[in-house]
Amino acid sequence: MHIRSALEPMLATIVDRLPAAATGGRAGLRYEPKWDGFRCIARVDEGGKVELNSRRLRSMNQPFPDIARAVADAIPPSTVLDGELVCWVDGRLDFGTLQLRNSAGRRAGQVAQEFPCHYIVFDVLEREGTDLRDRKLAERRVELEDLFATHVPKGSPLTLGMHTADRALAEQWFDQLSQVGVEGLVVKQGGEKYRSGQRGWHKVKAYATTEAIIGGVTGTPDRPAELILGRYVTDGTDELRVVARTVPLSDHHAAEIAKVITPTDDHPWPELLEAFWMGGKGPTEYHRVEPTVVAEIRIDPAIQAGRWRHGSRLIRLRPDVDPDQVPRDLDLES
Template sequence: MLRPPVEPMLAQARETVPGPGVLPGALAFEAKFDGYRCLMFTPAHPGGPVLLQSRRGSLIERHFPDLVRAANDLPPGLVLDGELVVWHRERFSFETLQRRAAAGGRSVEQLAAAFPAHYIAFDCLQAGGEELLAEPYARRRAVLEELFTGHGLTAPWTLCPMTTDPALAQEWLTSWTDVPGVEGLVIKGLAQRYLPGARGWFKVRRRNTTEAVIGGITGSLRRPQLLILGRYDDDGRLRPVGRTVPLRPDAARQVADHLRPASPDHPWTGARFSSAWGSREALDVTPVVPDLVAEVDADTSIDRGGAWRHPLRFARLRLDTAAADVPRFGQGTTPAAG
């Protein structure tokens, strides 16, 4: 019998959808949702606790009492792998999900009533007390589908969409990811075992080309390492929207040729920038004159308001574009012109 903590199997990022032969068996494509990775354990015997485990191994069921109550109707001895999400205002809301995960006391039930959680199941690690880790994904998926059909599961339970048709998967990648909170695809091999902690799957995020203003850098003006990007809001304030991955040497030289040190009245003077989304570690940022426009590749993980949660890839400088022509703060991945 599986007991928490169980390390979830992970995926390694790919730029494009891989072809056949890269994973054991034929390929299966699942929609990738932007939520909290969560393993769910139903009790082996009546009256036992329902447990919800985060990706890092923490038990988080006290934050999601609505899901725990719903899970009491599921079969005993079940372990599911999936994504916790919250649907709010016609979109998946990662921010609301965060509020729920951080809530305590009476606010837990209040938030559960106002913003109910949903669970998107994509794998079954145990059913009826039988551990399935060594079984191929094809069988685990069949067990999961039988769970949904045999028990007539509806909200808050959702069966993660899956296809073995590469053309349909590509269509999902280009159309479904227009919905905030749908990030891309996870690719699995039908013959794959479930390997806790291993990066044995692939993930492909949809990325869009767009533009942002370079407001700061790490490194030096002669050798910039990361670009700290911003967009102007409707009041003319430069608002941070994200940072790039480390620049390639040729890109760093290209940017360095045009950087100018900022004056003390730069809007980001004294501001603190974290090294990663959700991290408390600060970057050593040097503000620069915010008149250079960068074209970047960005994925679809955007906070409400317009900031990217994942690092962006620098594509090129847009010396033909003025900072005033960049999409406004909050406009997400509006495609770049030209």
């Protein structure tokens, strides 16, 4: 039986912690990194034609012609893969560059050369005409590894996704890969079938704790609603740049911050800020404050356009840390 049309990918539900290693039906768990990219199903039909489809079944052939060519060159007909499109910039995953690729339009070929992407493949749903979706994940993984070993050349933008049944190794990935923008782990059952459009996997987000400088607030200085946070950069300008925005502050934190911030017009940032966070619809009004107060925050390591793209959470103020002691750029440690 062939898979003859686009299909919805299997999905994951967010959980707070790694599931127990072996409780009830969870024996044989498998762990994979949660890549910060675009989900992509790649299908090669009987004639060798390639179709890349997003999670919402939109064609991605035009914005990612290099990936479509790589799939056509390496993957046999009547094969369907599941994976993630990602962009690496300076050794980190960069979602903003991926979005740039996705919106390039007629310049897609040129932009593809400037910002090459990779397709990290973590599942095979059909192999050379054999539908594998009813097979166990562990069996599909063997098929996927053999497919890469026999067909995908070195240097290809197609990459075999990391995968392990070793919980200790998975915990090591969880602790270390956030440094390069990996969002956490996806946890799957080794004996599970592939169920299109259903949530059968779990994902655990990796968060990091770091410091940033309060450069502005939304709301009012007397009752800040959110913090606009900055970091100094190491590109030679020593400029203070916006790197994050917090989620709404509690009344307790708002009162604490109102006591220590000082509004000012003598500031390196403009009066209005561009909408750089997810869901922003236009320039944002805010109040600039003297960049002298340091906050400790919890962040999701995913970045976009040189900023942490998800809302951060204030942990506490750090009066014991001077602004020049805060890590630079998007480094998590000094």
